[in-house]
Structure formats: C-alpha cells, structure tokens
Amino acid sequence: MDLNKRQIQLILILVENKREPDYLPLSAKELSSKVNVSTKTIYKDLLVIGDYIDQYKAQLVKKPRIGIYIKGSDRNLLKILTGIDLKKDSQYLDKETRRELVFSKLLNSDEFITIQDLSDKYYVNRQVILEDIDDIELRLKSIGINLQRKSGKGIRVELNENQRRKILTQVISRQLFNATTTINEHSLRIINDNKLSISKEMITEVDKVLSNFTNKQNMILNDYEYQSLLVHLLIAIERIKLGKFINSDHWGHSETYLVESKVLAKDLEKKLNVKFPKQEIYYIQLHLIAAGKKRTNKIATDLGKNTLLHGYLKDFGYDKQLYEGLLLHINSSLNRWKLGVSITNPYKDSIIQKYSYAFEAAVNLKKLYEQKYHTKINDDETAYLALHFEAFLERRRASNNIIQAVIVCSTGLGTSQLLAARIKREFSNVKVKEILSYNEYLKFDAKNIDLIISTIELDEGVIPTIYVSPVVSTEELKNKIRMAINDKSELTDDNLLFNSLISERNILISKVDSWEKAIRMLGNLLEKNNVLQKGSIESAIKREHLSFTSFKNISTPHANPKYVNESQIGVLKLEKPVVWGEQLVSVVFFIAFKGDVPQAKLDEIYDRFWDVLSNEKLIKKIILSGSSKSISNLLKGK
Known part of the structure; x- marks a missing residue:
C-alpha cells in the first residue's frame, strides 16, 4: 500500500507518541496542527493509515472525547516502521534527531535560513520548526549566545569560528556516539545516513586515516580522546571546504607534535582532496599536545605521589582500582585542562541524571583540581570522572551484598563438598569461605563470617545458623538463608x-x-x-x-x-x-x-x-x- 508523505508523518507522530512514558491519545485537532492540514483531511488520512497498520496486527483507535492512538506491541510497532517505504532523499525523523540536525545546519551556515526552508527539508510544518528553534534558542542563551531572527530573512547564529566549532563538536559528538545505529524493539527509530550532519563515507575515511596515523606515530589515545580528535577533524574538513578557517596563529610557537600534526594533515589531504592551511595544522597540534603520548609504565611510577587525590579519597573511601583509574585519567587530562581543549562526552546527561551521587563526588574532586591548576573543567570531563566513582560504588555494593559463609558437618568431607558446590552454583551472593569438621569449627575464628550452614546440631552462638540436610531442596535452602540473614530486599518496603x-x-x-x-x-x-x-x-x-x-x-x-x-x-x-x-x-x-x-x-x-x-x-x-x-x-x- 502506498502512503503519501503526510500519512507517513502521521504514523511516525502516533508511534512516537505511543512510546512516550506518559503518552495520552492525540485529538484530530492536535494532529492537524502538527501537519498543518484541516481535521477533515486528518480523518481521511486516518482511514488509509488504519488499513495500512491492520496488516501488522496493530489497531488505529479513534475514541470520541478521548483521542486517537495506535494499539499494538512494540514488536508490531517496529514492523510498522520498517514496512514504510522511505525514499532515499526524504527525512522522517523523531523530534530529538531533527532538532540536532537543525542545530548543526544553523551552526554551519553564516547566512540566514528561513523557517520554510527547514520545514520543507524535514517534512514538518512551520509550527514544529518554530518549536525546534525555541528549544535551540534556549540552549544558546544558556551559554550567552543570541539567536538572530529577522522578519523576511529567517534565522541565523552569529558566532566567530572558534565558538562555532566548539558548539559543533558537542552536536556532532552526540550524533556519532549517542545515537541508535540499528532498528530494534527498544528504540523505535529509523537511523539512516540522513540522520547525520556528516556523511558516513566521510566519517569512515577520516577514521581510517586517524587510526593508521596513531598506529604509525605510536600515539596512545583512550576512547574519548580518540573520539574527540576524530570529531575535530571531521568538523575542520567540513569548515575548510566552506572556506572557513580557525584563528590560531599563536599556537604555532611550539615544536611539540608539530611534525606529527603536519603528517596527519598531509594524510588527510591525500585521502580527501582538501588543503589544510597552517592555522588549521596548528589547531591539530593543539589537540595532539592535549592528548600526548601516554606510556603506561611511566604513569605507573607516579602512583601514590598524588597527595591531592589521595587526600580527597581518604574521606570518600576508595580501593586500588578507583585510585589508579582516577590517577591515570587525571594524568592524561591535565594537558587538556591547562590548554583549554575540551572533549565531548555524549553520555554526560545520562551520567548526571542516573549516577547523581557519583557525579557529586566528581564535582567535588574537580573543584580541587580547578583551584590547584587555575583552570576550568567542564561537565563532559567531570562526567567521565564520575564513571570511575560509580564503578567503585558498584564494586562496593557487590562486596557488601556477599554473604560470607562456612559449612559445618561431622567430618568436613563427602556430602558437605556436594552442598558447597550447590551453593556456589545456585547462590551467587553466598561465598563459602571454609568447609569445617565439627572439631575444626570449635577452633575456628568466625569474626568475619555472616552465616553458618550446618548439617549437625551446634551450640547456640551469635552468628546466624541454619540447619539443613545435605540434599536439601534449593527452595528450602534459599528460604532458610533469607530468614537467617534477614534479607531486607525481600522483607522490607523499598520505598x-x-x-x-x-x-x-x-x-x-x-x-x-x-x-x-x-x-x-x-x-x-x-x-x-x-x-x-x-x-x-x-x-x-x-x-x-x-x-x-x-x-x-x-x-x-x-x-x-x-x-x-x-x-x-x-x-x-x-x-x-x-x-x-x-x-x-x-x-x-x-x-x-x-x-x-x-x-x-x-x-x-x-x-x-x-x-x-x-x-x-x-x-x-x-x-x-x-x-x-x-x-x-x-x-x-x-
């Protein structure tokens, strides 16, 4: 069945609305305002849409005074989307993706862009684009930049090249590293080349050149440093093609990594038919200085010397893995912080929201480094620090949930070994420290033991003890362990x-x-x-x-x-x-x-x-x- 552009748009609106956690049915009037047609046209389109989605075991529901919605499982919604014949030059986008693309288009243009141009490009009505622009304007205001609106001309962002690239870095990073790249049941989005501001071919070519360069030059970059450099190069190439160059002459005074920067620029010029002026080579040099060649053995010799980090962690709590992980991260980041070269963390918002306690710990730590080095560390860097803290907290939670147990039987052999093997296989949170005979138990120091599992009667003690048959059922064993240690996750109200x-x-x-x-x-x-x-x-x-x-x-x-x-x-x-x-x-x-x-x-x-x-x-x-x-x-x- 052939659907027209508007009908496809209506399907995507209804599917996206269905996926909202607090979704409410949409009225015909609301749908008409979204696609800029009359409610009469909407009802005609709904007849076609209803017939189309019937074949996917879904139902278009129209309830008077309630609204219009699609009823069906996520699997069937996915089939509806994948069944749509998307024309190669068309863009049927979810709201967030469209806004990112509109934002990057504004950032890449020095000229005014009309609302109608954007409406035509993304197949949505003018009101939808105006809402997108309001959202973008709020983002810009938060960093002290104004969006220009001029009647009859359209909109534009007035920025110098340095500002423009800094913001573009954030937008392109989100597109590349925080996007769903496949269609699946958990994220009903259709991802194609048109959802990226930069072509996949360009990304692939630059990635190959950069990967070969880092291998040949023995540059050791971690994931986010590599991603950050890749994004910088992609944006630089796009801007150079438009005849827009960074102003960075003052960065050319150092010889550090200047040769390597020229090599990388030459490699890119050969592959992509583009010419890097000297100020752009200096800008590459700045990024290479910020990343640097990091030798693991050299960094390891500095472990234990960082009194600032050690002093902070003494109050917070830490293990060796947290201390070394943070120290290695900070060591590799100091050049960036001092030079003012920022990296973009595409997972920043999720980290701040979901790991708020770990992020708070990272904020307090970064404040100490800002004071010591008279620099500014942004939220992207801070969110990466927070991941180290969250990993430590997860390790500590796992450790705190482990029940340290001993098994006691008459001899410590035979059936007790079978019982220990069953516990190891079936109870991941119970660790059997020892298998003891009765005589060994009498001499055993049970100071760090949480539970005793015994097949024989023992004198009453302060440590929770359960008595089981060597062939006790799993369910009975589970219930006895839970009762003995008063498992709060099962017995109390979590709220x-x-x-x-x-x-x-x-x-x-x-x-x-x-x-x-x-x-x-x-x-x-x-x-x-x-x-x-x-x-x-x-x-x-x-x-x-x-x-x-x-x-x-x-x-x-x-x-x-x-x-x-x-x-x-x-x-x-x-x-x-x-x-x-x-x-x-x-x-x-x-x-x-x-x-x-x-x-x-x-x-x-x-x-x-x-x-x-x-x-x-x-x-x-x-x-x-x-x-x-x-x-x-x-x-x-x-």
Whole structure:
C-alpha cells in the first residue's frame, strides 16, 4: 500500500507518541496542527493509515472525547516502521534527531535560513520548526549566545569560528556516539545516513586515516580522546571546504607534535582532496599536545605521589582500582585542562541524571583540581570522572551484598563438598569461605563470617545458623538463608526509607523568575522548618555554579551536609517554569542529607529517587498538582 508523505508523518507522530512514558491519545485537532492540514483531511488520512497498520496486527483507535492512538506491541510497532517505504532523499525523523540536525545546519551556515526552508527539508510544518528553534534558542542563551531572527530573512547564529566549532563538536559528538545505529524493539527509530550532519563515507575515511596515523606515530589515545580528535577533524574538513578557517596563529610557537600534526594533515589531504592551511595544522597540534603520548609504565611510577587525590579519597573511601583509574585519567587530562581543549562526552546527561551521587563526588574532586591548576573543567570531563566513582560504588555494593559463609558437618568431607558446590552454583551472593569438621569449627575464628550452614546440631552462638540436610531442596535452602540473614530486599518496603524524607511541610507551590530565587525560596522554607542551618542556601547556589543540576524539567540542588540538621528532600513546584542552565525547570527537589547517612542507605534512597525522577508520568502529575499534600502522596506512591 502506498502512503503519501503526510500519512507517513502521521504514523511516525502516533508511534512516537505511543512510546512516550506518559503518552495520552492525540485529538484530530492536535494532529492537524502538527501537519498543518484541516481535521477533515486528518480523518481521511486516518482511514488509509488504519488499513495500512491492520496488516501488522496493530489497531488505529479513534475514541470520541478521548483521542486517537495506535494499539499494538512494540514488536508490531517496529514492523510498522520498517514496512514504510522511505525514499532515499526524504527525512522522517523523531523530534530529538531533527532538532540536532537543525542545530548543526544553523551552526554551519553564516547566512540566514528561513523557517520554510527547514520545514520543507524535514517534512514538518512551520509550527514544529518554530518549536525546534525555541528549544535551540534556549540552549544558546544558556551559554550567552543570541539567536538572530529577522522578519523576511529567517534565522541565523552569529558566532566567530572558534565558538562555532566548539558548539559543533558537542552536536556532532552526540550524533556519532549517542545515537541508535540499528532498528530494534527498544528504540523505535529509523537511523539512516540522513540522520547525520556528516556523511558516513566521510566519517569512515577520516577514521581510517586517524587510526593508521596513531598506529604509525605510536600515539596512545583512550576512547574519548580518540573520539574527540576524530570529531575535530571531521568538523575542520567540513569548515575548510566552506572556506572557513580557525584563528590560531599563536599556537604555532611550539615544536611539540608539530611534525606529527603536519603528517596527519598531509594524510588527510591525500585521502580527501582538501588543503589544510597552517592555522588549521596548528589547531591539530593543539589537540595532539592535549592528548600526548601516554606510556603506561611511566604513569605507573607516579602512583601514590598524588597527595591531592589521595587526600580527597581518604574521606570518600576508595580501593586500588578507583585510585589508579582516577590517577591515570587525571594524568592524561591535565594537558587538556591547562590548554583549554575540551572533549565531548555524549553520555554526560545520562551520567548526571542516573549516577547523581557519583557525579557529586566528581564535582567535588574537580573543584580541587580547578583551584590547584587555575583552570576550568567542564561537565563532559567531570562526567567521565564520575564513571570511575560509580564503578567503585558498584564494586562496593557487590562486596557488601556477599554473604560470607562456612559449612559445618561431622567430618568436613563427602556430602558437605556436594552442598558447597550447590551453593556456589545456585547462590551467587553466598561465598563459602571454609568447609569445617565439627572439631575444626570449635577452633575456628568466625569474626568475619555472616552465616553458618550446618548439617549437625551446634551450640547456640551469635552468628546466624541454619540447619539443613545435605540434599536439601534449593527452595528450602534459599528460604532458610533469607530468614537467617534477614534479607531486607525481600522483607522490607523499598520505598520506606525514601518516603521518610518526604514531608508535606517541606513542599511548596509558588512562582519565581530565576533559579537562584527558587533555591532561596525553598531553602528558606527548609531553614524555617529546622531542616537546614544558615549558610546552606549560599552553599547550594555556589554548587550550581560548578555544574547545573537541571535535566529535562527537573532540578536537584544540594545542601552541603555540614549545614543539614535533618535528612529531608524539599520540593518546590513552580507555577511557571524558569530557565535553569540549558533547561526549563518546573519542579525543584532540594536534597538535604546529613553527612552520617550510611552508604547502603544512600544507595537505597538514590535508587528510589531515580525511579521518581525518571517517571515522566509521575513528574507531569506533580506539575499539575494543586497542593503540597497531593505532591507528597504522589512521591510516596499513594
């Protein structure tokens, strides 16, 4: 069945809407505004669309006063999408991908671009493009850049070449390293060459040249350094072809890596028919200096000498893997920080949102290095540091969940060995330290043992003990172990601890015109309720200046633990959203945790908190709530 361009667009809108966590059926009027036709035309199109999706065991539902939606499994939605005949020169894109492409098009153009040009290029109506531009304008404002709008001419971004490339680096990195590259059931997106600002052929060719160069020159780059250099070269080549050059003459005074930079430029010139002027070669040189040749054996000799890092980790907690991992990372990053060469982390937003505790640890560490080296470390670098902390926390969680056990039987042989083998195979969280005979048990130091599993009667002791037959069933063994160690994950309400931090008295609905005022308003309420001490508000504002805690329509400012009297989470629901970094924020969660909260409890709190923050349907209900009580009940799952 042939579908026209508009009908394909309507299918994609309905499928994308179905994939939203808090999706609501769309009315015919809403659909008509999205594709800029009458509701009468929409209903005609829906007849065709209904027949088309029937063949994929899905259903187009039209309910009066409720709306229009597609009913079907993810697998069937995927089949609908893959069954669409996409013309090679057409772009049927999800919202985020389209906005990235519009953004990169603006960044690559010095001339005005009309809304109609963008509307025609991406097969959406003018209103959709205007919403895209509003989103892009907010991003630019957050970094102090204005979008020019001129009636009759269109829009453009006025930037110098250095600024333009810096922002392009972020956009292209997201496209290359944070995009779904295949069609699958978990991400219903159609990815093709048209979803990249730079052609796949160009990316492949530059990647080959750079890979060969690093091998020949013995340049040892980690993944994000290699990715960063690759993106820089791609953008440089595209801009050089447009006759746009970086202003970097002052970088040519050093001989360090100048020869290598000329070699790399020559390799690219041969392969891609492009000419690198000297200032562009100096810019490559700067990136190579920032990366440098890192010899593992040389770095290893410096382990233990970094008193700044060691001093910080002594208070946070660490193992050898965390210490060495951070030290190696920081060692390779110092050149970048000093030279002001930034790398782009395509996973930054996800790391900040999902690993907020680890990111907070990274922010505090980077502050120390900024002070020592008089430099500025951006959120992309900080997010990479956070991954080291999160890996350590995961190791510690795994270690804390391991039950150290001994098996006791009359001889320590035979059937007890069978029991130990079964436990090893079937219980990943139980580690059998020893298999003991009764006589060995009497002499054994059980100081670090969590559980005794015995096939014979023992004198009563302080360590939890279970008695089993050597051929006990797996289910019985599992139940006895769980009861003996009081497995909290099974026996307690996971939300109980988080809910104890939510109080109606610490929830506010109000209106402010800046993020600083939002923090002050909520902070004053928490001070009044004796949750916070004086000084907490200024410390939270100071923390935001290090790295904004906003994402999507939420922000999570922190109070320094030394100013906290009682662990609580304050909530401010804003009547109108405010600009907070790059986001428009509607709900503020002021996190106030005392410094003595055990790590295990923090893990439990943050696990539940992440569930709340990532639940878009719940956040939308909070935004629509009219009272502190209803917000409290929503957060507590009532």
